[in-house]
Each structure stands twice: as C-alpha cells, then as structure tokens.
Amino acid sequence: MPTTATTDAVIDTAVGNGFDLKSIVRPNIWNLEAYRCARDDFSEGILLDANENSYGPVTGIVAGDHGLQPATDPQTNPLQLHRYPDPLGRSVKQRLLKLRQGIRSPDQIFLGVGSDEVIDLLVRILCVPGQDEILITPPTYGMYKVVAAVNDVGVVRVPLDVEDGRFQLQVDKMLEAIALHPNTKLVWLCSPGNPTATRLETRDIERILNSGYRGVVVVDEAYIDFASYEEDLSLAPLVNKYPNLVVMQTLSKGFGLAGIRLGVAFADPRLVEILNKTKAPYNVSSLTLKVAEGSLDDKSIANMRRTIAHLIKLRDEYLVPELLKLPRVGGIVGTSSANFVLARIVDKDGNPDNELAHHIYNDMASNHSIVVRYRGNELGCEGCLRITVGTEYENQCLIAKLRELLSKAVDK
Ligand SMILES: Cc1ncc(COP(=O)(O)O)c(C=O)c1O
Known part of the structure; x- marks a missing residue:
C-alpha cells in the first residue's frame, strides 16, 4: 500500500476503490513544482x-x-x-483532528480561504478548461456552477428527486449522465443541502463511490454541525475508505466565524498534497489561523455545541411552528437539518405562489430591513423563502412582520 509523508505525519492512503488520481489530475498540475520557501x-x-x-x-x-x-x-x-503565516496551518489541523475523530492525520486535511477557495481549487486542479465537466444536483449551492463558468468548465445537471420535498439523489440518473459525459471530473453533493436543508442518504453517496466512477466526489458539509449536534453524522471518516472522496466543512456557519474565511477539506493525503502545491503559498492568514485555533479548543467546541442546540430549539420550537400558523404559509419544505428553513408561500388555492413570495421578500428587505432569501426560482422550491434562524428577537421581528404582510395579502 502506498504511503506519503507530506507534512509531519506519515499515513497510508485510503484503501481504495480502483481510483487512479494521476489519471484525472490535469497534467500541468500533476507536474507542478510547488513553490517552496526557507x-x-x-x-x-x-x-x-x-x-x-x-x-x-x-x-x-x-x-x-x-x-x-x-x-x-x-x-x-x-x-x-x-x-508570514505557517503555509500549512499545522496548529489548526492538530485541533481539527480532535474535532473529527475519524481523521487520522493532518495529511488528510486541507485549509482554504473559506470553502469557496476549496471549490475553486478542486475545479482548477481537475478540470481542463473548454474540455471537462462537473456534475451538480439542483437545487444546490450556487458557487459550484459559478466556479465552473469562471474556469470555462461545462456543467451537467441531474436534479435531486424533489417530489414532496424529499431532495434526495437520483443515483441511477447520475450514473447514466456520467456515462454520457465521460469528462465529468467532479461530482458536487451538498449535505445538508443549500437551499434544501436536507441531508443526503449516505448509502446513495456510497453507491456513487462504489460505482467505478473515476472522478472525484465532493460532499459539501457546510451545515453539518447543525445536523450532527446529537450524534456525529459527518462523512469525513469515509475519506479513509474512498481515495476519490472530498468532504468540505467550514467555520463560517456552526462556529459563527464567516468573517475569518476558513474552509476545511478532508481527503486522501495524495489529493491534499496536490491542493497544497496548487494553492497560493500563504493562503490562510495568521489572524485567521489564530482565531481558528482558539475556536477549536475544548471550551469553544462546547460553546459551539451549546449555541447550535439553542438555535435548533429556536428553529423547532418557535420559528417553524409560528411560520406554520401564518396565512399563506403552505408548509416547510425539506427536513430542516440546518440553521435555515424553506418556507413555502401559497396562493388562496394552496398552490406555490412565486409572485407573492417575491413581493414579500422585496417588501421586507426594502421597507422593513428584514432580509431573507427568495428561492422560488429553484427547482422544487417554488414559492419558497429561505429563512435563517436568528436570535430570539430577530425571529420574533421576522414573524411579526411576515404576519402583517401576509395578512394584508389575504385581505386583498
Ligand atoms: C453549501 C455551502 N457551501 C459553502 C459555502 C461557503 O462557505 P465559506 O464561507 O466557507 O466559503 C456556503 C455559504 O453559504 C454554503 O451554503
């Protein structure tokens, strides 16, 4: 079994499913001589x-x-x-090893300027502009296709099964699409999804990993801390088993640190090594590393878990029940495994109403300084507003204003 010794630990690479990294990394990247400093x-x-x-x-x-x-x-x-900062952010990686029990070595961790940098790097490493493609599963996070467009990379779309707000993968259709588009280098999965708030089934993700697919599968777990506050549901430990799996996380959500810009990718050490040699030498700043290190000590992690438990309580015991009492709120779509919910606005006959949803979104933001996200144009999200769970006070303001505006709409 091959071993690598890229940073300060030596680790076996993942057991493997026949994946050959060299065959899918762009040759110019594979042959890249990393920038080295004293x-x-x-x-x-x-x-x-x-x-x-x-x-x-x-x-x-x-x-x-x-x-x-x-x-x-x-x-x-x-x-x-x-x-200059430590180019590899070693102190932060040591703390991350404690948070993610299944990760065995810092060599399995990459640090980026937010997950957004990781998304961009993966596309640049694997996809030849004008030739290769990525696969996304709408409705999903918008940056995957933006990064593809920036890099002149095609996008193959296989929608989630959106029936009844299930928001699950259509694995057979994905495998068919991959067979039809053999240059599909990356498959982007988002779990819990944005905007769906729904976790994908692990067995579906493993079906793709075991299918003989020769590209890289990325599971974006930006919201995983909200889903796993009772039991650890992250797929990160599966990188020990699948050399073509990348699991992305971020300190922007559960840790409340969107401003420091720290994204994390867990992957096979050989893939991490390629990410490291492609990134700018000092991509993550000393300030970010310092704050991240402090946020990953035992006390801060306990604090993160307490805050998440509180936000979930606000979501399940206040925001969702109050939304459901409002006129013209037809339901909550998806399973709400994140710190936001998708509320469906309907017309008088109970059908999704994009016009009203957009009007409410606009009126709240322009005239009442309450900003939510209109998602009605996304597949399976017709009539939907995506609403982040805020503080108790913020949630109360939101509900009061929505009640007023929706009641006016009913009276019309
Ligand atoms: C699914 C998903 N992935 C990644 C990101 C970006 O995270 P970061 O702040 O780490 O760049 C977001 C931000 O909203 C997101 O919703």
Missing part, C-alpha cells in the same frame, strides 16, 4: 529569509507603537503579524 524547513532564529519587516506592524490596532523596538518578542507582539 520557512518550510526553518522557522526559528534570526529570520532574514522572507523580506519581512522586523520592526513589526505600523498600526496600533494589532500592537503598540513599536518605537523602533524589534517585534520578535511575543510578549509585546503576540500576534507576530510581521511574519
């Missing part, structure tokens, strides 16, 4: 290798006026922002 090998002592400024930051926001005192003392300059 700091990859030496990070202590008198550091005069990277043309930094040893007197430190000029701004008082991050440190006191340096008064021409060297910035090397971590006591007076704890953030050490005059230094």
